[in-house]
Amino acid sequence: xxxxxxxxxxxxxxxxxxxxxxxxxxxxxxxxxxxxxxxxxxxxxxxxxxxxxxxxxxxxxxxxxxxxxxxxxxxxxxxxxxxxxxxxxxxxxxxxxxxxxxxxxxxxxxxxxxxxxxxxxxxxxxxxxxxxxxxxxxxxxxxxxxxxxxxxxxxxxxxxxxxxxxxxxxxxxxxxxxxxxxxxxxxxxxxxxxxxxxxxxxxxxxxxxxxxxxxxxxxxxxxxxxxxxxxxxxxxxxxxxxxxxxxxxxxxxxxxxxxxxxxxxxxxxxxxxxxxxxxxxxxxxxxxxxxxxxxxxxxxxxxxxxxxxxxxxxxxxxxxxxxxxxxxxxxxxxxxxxxxxxxxxxxxxxxxxxxxxxxxxxxxxxxxxxxxxxxxxxx
Numbered sequence: 547x548x549x550x551x552x553x554x555x556x557x558x559x560x561x562x563x564x565x566x567x568x569x570x571x572x573x574x575x576x577x578x579x580x581x582x583x584x585x586x587x588x589x590x591x592x593x594x595x596x597x598x599x600x601x602x603x604x605x606x607x608x609x610x611x612x613x614x615x616x617x618x619x620x621x622x623x624x625x626x627x628x629x630x631x632x633x634x635x636x637x638x639x640x641x642x643x644x645x646x647x648x649x650x651x652x653x654x655x656x657x658x659x660x661x662x663x664x665x666x667x668x669x670x671x672x673x674x675x676x677x678x679x680x681x682x683x684x685x686x687x688x689x690x691x692x693x694x695x696x697x698x699x700x701x702x703x704x705x706x707x708x709x710x711x712x713x714x715x716x717x718x719x720x721x722x723x724x725x726x727x728x729x730x731x732x733x734x735x736x737x738x739x740x741x742x743x744x745x746x747x748x749x750x751x752x753x754x755x756x757x758x759x760x761x762x763x764x765x766x767x768x769x770x771x772x773x774x775x776x777x778x779x780x781x782x783x784x785x786x787x788x789x790x791x792x793x794x795x796x797x798x799x800x801x802x803x804x805x806x807x808x809x810x811x812x813x814x815x816x817x818x819x820x821x822x823x824x825x826x827x828x829x830x831x832x833x834x835x836x837x838x839x840x841x842x843x844x845x846x847x848x849x850x851x852x853x854x855x856x857x858x859x860x861x862x863x864x865x866x867x868x869x870x871x872x873x874x875x876x877x878x879x880x881x882x883x884x885x886x887x888x889x890x891x892x893x894x895x896x897x898x899x900x901x902x903x904x905x906x907x908x909x910x911x912x913x914x915x916x917x918x919x920x921x922x923x924x925x
Contacts, residue, residue, distance in 0.1 A: 559760035574607035598658035608634035640683035652676030653705040671773035691797035703808035721751040739806030742884040745849035750798040803845040841893040853880035
């Protein structure tokens, strides 16, 4: 009976660890041969020299790149950056000093200039990713996440590594959560500014997986490759992670500001020290609730979230030109706008226009207090 892909990758992780116990073993060579067991055309993994459109170049021990059957050996050793989907910085034993070196190395890769691809109607992912891979670590996953957060302060977010994977410990990468919803899944760091800033939190997410860290790294890598070269035959994450625990812990969080940079979520919000303001009720002329409307304060702007029956696009009209090019995200109970260049004042003006220019009424929601008996003092 043929083993599942998840079991095959886990077995490959065991073999890799055993190979690395042999004196003089080359980690990059062992990792490349392991990954090439699962990569399919047009992707290969190997050491390569990468060049960009401006003549800048850099060399990496582990590069995941596209190739054709006619490529010569020389062409596989010297690759244009447009063909590179990922670089992996390899470390035998993780340390703070080696993390700093890895950040610098991956930053060089992410700064290489790529050819602009014209829009053809089908979205193509050209964003490069960078992974730090270590065999072992003297510090736990939580500490690795803390060290990443410290390094992030000194580097623009478009140059951060996308994942740290420690073969014998676990992984740390980023997970996305839209305001008002659950954590949804892995997040690939963008290399360019998006036209719209979405109201989402980007969590630093750690998982203690042991040797299943290889499964998680492969699932993350394959997810990226499937959109980098559409049509590639690679297993999806559910197949690669079959039987692998999805549990993890959030260890920090970021938001995009209007400049497109990821900046830390203020502690008082991330740690829940401040209660969110109550939403406003939008009622019909008979006092029936139609929707709730709330202002989501962001780093240097704000988003508007609606829950209920009304369409958010009809509400945003009352913002005027400030809502131009706003993007909407549909949620189970309503919708939320992209981050706009507005504050509390503009939101209150919107509420006033709804009150004056429609047959609907706007009222602040009343807090609901619950009084409970905590102890019985015997009185």
